Amino acid sequence: MSISFFIGGARSGKSISAENYTLNLGNNPFYMATCEILDEEMALRVKRHQQRRDKNWTTIVAPLDISGEIQKIGTRGPVLIDCLTLWLSNHLLNKNNLDEKIDELITTLINSKSDIVLVSNEVGTGIVPDNLLAREFRDNAGFMNQKVASVSDEVYWVVAGIQTQIK
Amino acid sequence: MSISFFIGGARSGKSISAENYTLNLGNNPFYMATCEILDEEMALRVKRHQQRRDKNWTTIVAPLDISGEIQKIGTRGPVLIDCLTLWLSNHLLNKNNLDEKIDELITTLINSKSDIVLVSNEVGTGIVPDNLLAREFRDNAGFMNQKVASVSDEVYWVVAGIQTQIK
Amino acid sequence: MSISFFIGGARSGKSISAENYTLNLGNNPFYMATCEILDEEMALRVKRHQQRRDKNWTTIVAPLDISGEIQKIGTRGPVLIDCLTLWLSNHLLNKNNLDEKIDELITTLINSKSDIVLVSNEVGTGIVPDNLLAREFRDNAGFMNQKVASVSDEVYWVVAGIQTQIK
Numbered sequence: 001m002s003i004s005f006f007i008g009g010a011r012s013g014k015s016i017s018a019e020n021y022t023l024n025l026g027n028n029p030f031y032m033a034t035c036e037i038l039d040e041e042m043a044l045r046v047k048r049h050q051q052r053r054d055k056n057w058t059t060i061v062a063p064l065d066i067s068g069e070i071q072k073i074g075t076r077g078p079v080l081i082d083c084l085t086l087w088l089s090n091h092l093l094n095k096n097n098l099d100e101k102i103d104e105l106i107t108t109l110i111n112s113k114s115d116i117v118l119v120s121n122e123v124g125t126g127i128v129p130d131n132l133l134a135r136e137f138r139d140n141a142g143f144m145n146q147k148v149a150s151v152s153d154e155v156y157w158v159v160a161g162i163q164t165q166i167k
Numbered sequence: 168m169s170i171s172f173f174i175g176g177a178r179s180g181k182s183i184s185a186e187n188y189t190l191n192l193g194n195n196p197f198y199m200a201t202c203e204i205l206d207e208e209m210a211l212r213v214k215r216h217q218q219r220r221d222k223n224w225t226t227i228v229a230p231l232d233i234s235g236e237i238q239k240i241g242t243r244g245p246v247l248i249d250c251l252t253l254w255l256s257n258h259l260l261n262k263n264n265l266d267e268k269i270d271e272l273i274t275t276l277i278n279s280k281s282d283i284v285l286v287s288n289e290v291g292t293g294i295v296p297d298n299l300l301a302r303e304f305r306d307n308a309g310f311m312n313q314k315v316a317s318v319s320d321e322v323y324w325v326v327a328g329i330q331t332q333i334k
Numbered sequence: 335m336s337i338s339f340f341i342g343g344a345r346s347g348k349s350i351s352a353e354n355y356t357l358n359l360g361n362n363p364f365y366m367a368t369c370e371i372l373d374e375e376m377a378l379r380v381k382r383h384q385q386r387r388d389k390n391w392t393t394i395v396a397p398l399d400i401s402g403e404i405q406k407i408g409t410r411g412p413v414l415i416d417c418l419t420l421w422l423s424n425h426l427l428n429k430n431n432l433d434e435k436i437d438e439l440i441t442t443l444i445n446s447k448s449d450i451v452l453v454s455n456e457v458g459t460g461i462v463p464d465n466l467l468a469r470e471f472r473d474n475a476g477f478m479n480q481k482v483a484s485v486s487d488e489v490y491w492v493v494a495g496i497q498t499q500i501k
Contacts, residue, residue: 007494009291009459011309041299122493124343125176126293126460127468132375134294142345146495157493159289159324160174161313162333166496176458178476208466292343293460301461326456326491327341328480329500 003109004117005148008158015082017156017163018119019053025078025115031057032069032079034087049082063090067108070116077114084120084148085141092133098140106147118152120145170276171284172319173330174312180328182249185286186220188323192245192282198224199236199246201254216249230257234275237283244281251287251315252308259300265307273314285319287312337443338451339482342492349416351490351497352453353387359412359449365391366403366413368421383416397424401442404450411448418454418482419475426467432474440481452486454479 004021008014022029031053035042050059062069066087073079081087084105091101109116124142129135149155155167171188175181189196198220202209217226229236233254240246248254251272258268276283291309296302316322322334338355342348356363365387369376384393396403400421407413415421418439425435443450458476463469483489489501 005494009289009309010295011291011306011313012289013309013313041302120494122292122343122346123294124292124345125456125458127457127463127472128344129294135375138294139345142343142347142494145493146345146347149494149496155494155496157498159312159333160172160287160309160316160322162316162322164324164333166493166498176456176476177462178458178473178480179456180476180480208469289459290461291459296461305461326479326500327339327454327476327483327489329483329489331491331500 001112002115002154003112003152004115004154004156005152006117006119006156006158006163007122007145007149009122012158013161014119014158015049016052016161017158018080018082018117022078022080022117025117027056028076029057030073030077030079031059032062032066032081033059034063034066034081034083034090035061036063036090063087064094067104070108070112070114073114075113077112078117079112079114080117080119082119084118084144085123088141088144089137092137092140098144102140102144102147105144106151109148109151118148120148168279169282169321170279170319171282171321171323172315173284173286173323173325174289174316175325176289179325181286181325182216183219183328184323184325184330185247185249185284189245189247189284192284194223195243196224197240197244197246198226199229199233199248200226201230201233201248201250201257202228203230203257230254231261234271237275237279237281240281242280244279245284246279246281247284247286249286251285251311252290255308255311256304259304259307265311269307269311269314273318276315276318285315287315335446336449336488337446337486338449338488338490339486340451340453340490340492340497341456341479341483343456346492347495348453348492348497349383350386350495351492352414352416352451356412356414356451359451361390362410363391364407364411364413365393366400366415367393367395368397368400368415368417368424369395370397370424397421398428401438404442404446404448407448409447411446412451413446413448414451414453416453418452418478419457422475422478423471426471426474432478436474436478436481440485443482443485452482454482
């Protein structure tokens with residue numbers, strides 16, 4: 001089973017790249033959305049994503065328990081998880097232990113019985129944020145991305161819709 | 168006719184890379200600046216850019232109507248457009264429809280009779296901005312960059328003055 | 335003597351990449367830390383870095399005078415400098431002339447008698463910062479990174495712990 005990782009900025013085209021990649025992995029793809037639809041802005045984003053996707057996808061909303069959902073899917077994958085930074089942010093807002101959650105995710109990925117494709121944001125190449133919470137989130141997101149990349153078979157850096165394989 | 172696209176961060180050296188590239192395309196290069204000189208800070212930036220450039224360049228200031236200016240230049244190019252994020256920002260401040268403006272630009276690029284070289288900023292890899300306007304701009308800039316890259320023959324990612332061809 | 339440059343975002347894994355690279359350059363590596371330990375948050379970061387490093391390293395704290403310390407080390411290197419953006423920030427806070435400091439650094443690098451490995455942050459690919467000081471810092475950091483890259487024999491772009499040689 002393979003683990004593939006797409007990382008890029010906001011609106012870099014990383015989701016489309018990852019979707020196309022997932023479609024080539026198998027006929028019964030799962031789309032695991034990590035967002036909770038809490039406001040108009042988010043609703044618009046989800047709608048835009050859904051309109052783009054083929055009807056073949058099975059959509060699962062998993063704002064917190066990615067690991068449990070991956071285990072439930074078992075061998076029925078491939079599974080696209082979009083995106084990890086939002087999942088991490090949800091755990092931060094729920095005051096969960098992020099190190100534990102990240103390690104749990106890594107263990108689940110390694111033991112997954114389906115091909116997994118993950119999408120995440122690079123959030124660390126702007127100016128240092130003013131507030132401590134944003135800095136903590138940025139640190140945790142960076143560590144998460146490193147760990148996910150280290151267990152991934154393939155890693156793609158996405159800029160302006162162009163994917164470049166870096167691992 | 169070719170379309171080439173240089174994308175990178177602020178002060179990444181993308182303008183110099185794009186200038187050198189444009190000079191190799193032909194003897195009568197046009198430099199299309201998208202800035203309006205509204206303050207001291209901007210004046211300094213423009214001056215720095217101009218001092219660096221060879222005297223052969225014909226400079227055109229086009230804060231809003233890139234498409235019209237490209238059409239006027241016709242076959243007399245090549246044309247360097249620096250930069251698209253500022254052009255998009257100008258349209259945002261003028262409350263114009265950004266989707267329409269981007270689509271108009273794409274159509275003009277496809278139909279251009281001169282070689283075109285475009286410069287743009289990656290603005291999506293920092294922490295999510297606090298305010299809605301910045302998020303909207305970031306989204307629109309990302310979508311614009313994707314569309315421009317998709318019609319470009321060559322795309323270069325620029326970091327610390329080093330250009331890497333990604334398409 | 336070689337100059338090598340690792341650039342990436344916060345928590346991109348650039349320090350680990352640079353450390354491993356430096357260890358392959360020689361048996362008596364120097365670690366030049368540019369931070370002043372002013373608060374708890376910084377102390378935690380330094381501790382995390384130190385715990386990761388092998389006992390063979392000689393640590394030097396050089397928040398301002400990298401050039402002097404490189405000269406003192408002479409031929410006893412290799413030297414890892416982590417990181418340049420913090421060094422630049424220290425000079426900014428001390429109201430020193432950044433152009434002069436950067437040029438002095440470049441001269442020192444060119445004349446160094448040991449292999450030098452430098453680490454720096456890409457800080458220019460987020461939204462334009464609100465305040466003038468942050469914009470000035472971003473500009474200066476970008477120019478510094480360009481100059482350092484231009485005199486480097488090898489440049490690596492680091493994302494999610496994955497290093498990609500771009501020069």
